[in-house]
Amino acid sequence: MAEILVLVEHADGEPKKVTAELLTLARSLGEASAVFVGAPGTYAKAKDYLGQYGAGTVYVAESQDAADYVATPAVDVLAKLVTEKSPAALLAAATPDSREIAARVAARTGSGLIWDATAVSADLTATQGIFGGATIVSSSVTKGTPVLVVRPNSTAPEAAPGTPAETVVEVTPADAAKAAKIVDRVVEAKSGRPDLTEAQVVVSGGRGLGAAEHFALVEKLADTLGAAVGASRAATDAGWYPHQNQVGQTGKTVSPQLYIAVGISGAIQHRAGMQTSKTIVAINKDPEAPIFEFADYGLVGDLFNVVPQLTEAVEARKTS
Amino acid sequence: MNIVVTVKQVPDTWAEKKLDPSTKVTDRKSVDNVMNEMDEYGVEEALKIKEAHGGEVTIVTMGPEKAIETVRKALSMGADKAVHLTDTGLGGSDALQTSAALAKVISTLSPDIVITSAEASDARGGVMGALLAERLGLPQLTQARKVTVDPGARTVQIERLADNGYALVEASLPAVIGVVEKINQPRYPSFKGIMAAKKKPLTTLSAADAGLSADEIGLAAAASRVLDAQPSPPRQSGTIVTDEGDGGNKIAEFLAAQKLI
Numbered sequence: 001m002a003e004i005l006v007l008v009e010h011a012d013g014e015p016k017k018v019t020a021e022l023l024t025l026a027r028s029l030g031e032a033s034a035v036f037v038g039a040p041g042t043y044a045k046a047k048d049y050l051g052q053y054g055a056g057t058v059y060v061a062e063s064q065d066a067a068d069y070v071a072t073p074a075v076d077v078l079a080k081l082v083t084e085k086s087p088a089a090l091l092a093a094a095t096p097d098s099r100e101i102a103a104r105v106a107a108r109t110g111s112g113l114i115w116d117a118t119a120v121s122a123d124l125t126a127t128q129g130i131f132g133g134a135t136i137v138s139s140s141v142t143k144g145t146p147v148l149v150v151r152p153n154s155t156a157p158e159a160a161p162g163t164p165a166e167t168v169v170e171v172t173p174a175d176a177a178k179a180a181k182i183v184d185r186v187v188e189a190k191s192g193r194p195d196l197t198e199a200q201v202v203v204s205g206g207r208g209l210g211a212a213e214h215f216a217l218v219e220k221l222a223d224t225l226g227a228a229v230g231a232s233r234a235a236t237d238a239g240w241y242p243h244q245n246q247v248g249q250t251g252k253t254v255s256p257q258l259y260i261a262v263g264i265s266g267a268i269q270h271r272a273g274m275q276t277s278k279t280i281v282a283i284n285k286d287p288e289a290p291i292f293e294f295a296d297y298g299l300v301g302d303l304f305n306v307v308p309q310l311t312e313a314v315e316a317r318k319t320s
Numbered sequence: 321m322n323i324v325v326t327v328k329q330v331p332d333t334w335a336e337k338k339l340d341p342s343t344k345v346t347d348r349k350s351v352d353n354v355m356n357e358m359d360e361y362g363v364e365e366a367l368k369i370k371e372a373h374g375g376e377v378t379i380v381t382m383g384p385e386k387a388i389e390t391v392r393k394a395l396s397m398g399a400d401k402a403v404h405l406t407d408t409g410l411g412g413s414d415a416l417q418t419s420a421a422l423a424k425v426i427s428t429l430s431p432d433i434v435i436t437s438a439e440a441s442d443a444r445g446g447v448m449g450a451l452l453a454e455r456l457g458l459p460q461l462t463q464a465r466k467v468t469v470d471p472g473a474r475t476v477q478i479e480r481l482a483d484n485g486y487a488l489v490e491a492s493l494p495a496v497i498g499v500v501e502k503i504n505q506p507r508y509p510s511f512k513g514i515m516a517a518k519k520k521p522l523t524t525l526s527a528a529d530a531g532l533s534a535d536e537i538g539l540a541a542a543a544s545r546v547l548d549a550q551p552s553p554p555r556q557s558g559t560i561v562t563d564e565g566d567g568g569n570k571i572a573e574f575l576a577a578q579k580l581i
Contacts, residue, residue, distance in 0.1 A: 070480065070489055071450060071460050096446065096463055096481070103447035104454040107416055112543030115445050125547060131337040131442075136550050137344075143543035180459040180491040183477075188485035195483060201580075225581070236502070243465070243502050244481060249441055250358060250501050258580045268336070275555060279578060281571060287562070294555040297574045301563025309568025314581050317572065 002030035002088035003057075005081060007074070007101065008050065009093045013042030015049045017198050018093040020157035022150060023053040025120060027160060030088050033057040034164070035081060037074040037171070039067035054160030063171035070180040071097070075104040076172045082109045082145050089124055089146040095197065099149045111144025116253070118154045118276070132249060132272025152198045153255045188242075196228045196245060201258045202277070204230030204247055205240075206270070208263020208284060208303055212240040217303070218262055221311045224318070230254065230274075232264045248273035263303050266291025283307065321375035321471060323366045324431040325399065326422055326452070327359040329383050329390040330442040337442060343539060344546040345412045346442055348384065355390040358437035360397075360506035361499050365467060366435050367398045368504065373471045375432075376400045380425055382410060382418060388522075395517035396509035402520070403429070407527040412539025415445045421537065422448075423455035424530050433476065434496045438463065449498025459491030462498030469493075 004026035009016040019034075026032035034055035036043050040062045050058050059081055066073040082090060082105060092102040094116050106113035117126035125140045126148055141147070174181070196202065203225065205218040215229075222229045231241035233248050247254055249272040259277035264270055266282065266289055274280070275294060282295035283303050292298040299306055331337045331351040340347045366377045379394040379402040381387050391402045405425055413421065426434055434456065439446040453460035461467075464478035465486065474493045479486040481500055509517070527537050535541060561570055575581045 070462070070487075071453075075454070099445075099447055100450035100460070100462060103415070103445070103450050104460075106543070107419065107451055107454045110543075113414070113416060113447075114544055115447070129552065130339075130444075133552055134336065135339060136552050137339070137546055138548045139544050139546045141544045177492060178457050178459060180461050180489050180495070182480075182487045183490050184488040185482070186479075186485045186488065191484075243500070244483060249444075250439070253444075258575070279580060280555075281574070283567075283571070287560075292560050293557050295560075296558035297571065298558065298560040299563055299567045299571055300560065301567040305565070306563055306567040306571070309566075310571050311568070313569045313572030314575070317576060317581055 003033050003085060004030045005078070005087045005090045006032055006034050006055070007078065007090070007092040007098055008034050008036045008046060009095060009098060010038060010046055013038055013045030015046045016195070017157065018152040019049070020053040021152065021155040022091045022093060023050070023055055024158045025150065025155045026091055027054050029120060029122060029124065031056050033059065033087070035059045035061070035078060037061045037066050037077050039064060051164050052159050052161050053157060054162060055164045056162065058164045058166050059169045060166055061169040061171050065174045066171050068182050069174045070182060071101050071104060072174060072179045073171050074101045075108065077169050078105045079108045081169065082111070087145060089148055092147070092149050094149045094151045102147050102149045106147040109144050111147050112141030113147045113149070114139050114141060115149040117148050117150045120148055120150065129276055132268065133276045151255060191229070193222060194226070194228045196230055196247070196252050197254055199228035199254070200256050201225045201227035202230050202247070202254050202256045203227045203260045203262065204232060204264060205235055205262045206232035206264030207234040209235065209240065215241055217307045221260070221307055224311050224314045232270050261291055262307060264291060265289045266294070321369055321373050321432045321469065322430065323369055323375060323377045323433045323435060324426050324429055325362045325366045325377060325379055325394065326436045326448065327363065327379055327381050327390055327394050328356045328440045329353045329381070329387040330356045330440055339549045343412060344549050345539065353386065353389070355393050356437065356440045358439055358441070358501055361501060361503050362435045362437040363394045363397050363399060364504045364506040365499050369433065369467070369469055373469060378403065378429055380422060381405070382421055391522065392517050393509065395520045396513040397507055398513060400520060401522065403523045403525060405525045405530055409527050409534055409538045412542060413537060414542040414544060415443065415447055415451060416543055417537060417541065419448060419451035419455050421530065421532055423452055424532060425525065426452070427456060432493045433469070434458070434494070436496065436498050438498055438500045449496055453496040456496060459495040461489055461491055461495050464497055464499050465503050467497055467499070467503070
């Protein structure tokens with residue numbers, strides 16, 4: 001069977017859920033091989049997980065440079081593997097870091113690149129929603145090794161336990177003139193909430209909240225549901241919530257099982273980032289708000305009454 | 321500092337965008353086209369660096385003839401000159417081809433800093449900064465929400481956006497910087513700026529002028545191909561209920577019925 005490379009998405013060795021999704025997808029296309037690029041000693045934390053989700057082979061590339069430089073160490077490793085192993089495809093997650101890495105690998109190896117795929121069929125045809133999901137496109141790569149950047153939450157992860165073969169890959173030392181060095185990492189907000197793009201449930205707040213402190217309502221509902229918190233552009237523009245949490249055309253694209261929009265009108269700018277969510281619930285006091293045109297359940301009412309009651313009701317159902 | 325900023329003309333963010341049914345590339349004719357909103361942050365950042373350290377800001381764009389409107393806007397904001405790569409043969413180029421073409425033009429300008437924005441609102445690839453760094457063989461300082469240039473040491477430091485904060489990232493010049501939205505507040509062109517823009521130097525290049533050969537550009541040479549494009553099935557609006565004091569409970573009932581809680 002043809003080999004499918006999967007770039008492992010991880011934080012200090014702890015694999016992210018999208019890695020299991022990509023390995024599951026890879027197994028439907030051929031033989032899944034994971035490529036782990038990280039700091040020395042971090043692979044140990046990923047090893048069992050990668051075996052659990054059916055990686056037949058793991059290419060392990062550990063070096064300090066891999067952790068200390070933006071993109072280039074992973075690009076070097078992947079480009080080398082693409083050239084030497086001639087895999088049928090390379091899969092990477094549609095996260096800011098991995099999409100940049102994937103694009104550079106495509107450029108360096110003369111391969112075609114498709115981003116934001118939501119499905120990949122056996123003949124490596126990829127499905128994408130473009131223009132914020134308004135148009136569904138199927139595309140295929142016509143040159144080199146298909147480099148496919150896949151959205152989180154596109155595949156349901158399925159375990160296929162095994163013991164992968166491990167191959168160590170050397171990481172070329174970074175060339176200072178061509179590389180960007182990470183000199184510090186600063187944690188600003190450790191919310192303990194799931195990643196916005198990976199979350200099964202997202203609760204977002206918008207202009208209707210009226211002030212930064214009212215985001216506490218959204219956060220409380222989100223925590224009760226184990227959800228990530230998002231924000232509309234109006235809310236981040238007003239400085240009520242961090243830019244990293246912006247959902248929409250110029251922010252993140254999410255596709256959770258459940259999306260709850262609180263005080264968000266649902267203009268195209270926002271819709272483009274969330275309309276592929278499975279179920280959409282909207283709370284807005286304006287019955288004319290465009291979000292009601294595509295919500296599965298819309299509640300016309302004052303969010304300051306509705307949201308606390310909803311939080312309480314969800315809490316009650318959890319404890320009953 | 322010799323600063324190059326890439327800009328792109330895109331269909332208006334608020335317009336409903338479509339693909340041309342025959343070529344399956346973005347239809348740029350039937351909609352209003354504007355400067356990619358995020359590119360304004362790139363132009364502003366370049367102007368700020370120039371104001372702090374001196375130098376010159378050159379706008380580089382690739383696109384059809386009318387993309388000149390976007391170039392003019394960047395010039396009226398205060399950029400010094402522009403290069404417009406335009407050729408019917410370039411139509412339908414994908415991001416990989418576009419990055420190669422832009423890199424070819426940019427390298428002739430010998431920049432200290434190349435600035436691009438995080439994403440264009442039409443294709444939303446978010447990869448141009450990385451691709452330009454790859455093509456030019458320069459450090460990749462993308463996802464920047466803050467940029468600090470040290471002209472003496474010939475280094476640049478950025479705050480690179482991360483999920484739970486940021487990374488401080490450093491590189492030597494020349495380098496490619498990719499800026500995110502909200503890094504600054506882009507200025508509006510002044511009347512004086514608009515008048516001055518008309519007299520600023522503008523170089524128009526064909527693909528051949530830029531040293532691009534016909535067999536590597538445009539739709540036919542793209543490394544991926546659109547097989548099919550269909551409008552998404554329209555999302556039906558569901559149940560709409562007006563709150564009568566029990567709205568929160570009603571939503572909870574709906575969620576429970578859908579087995580979401």
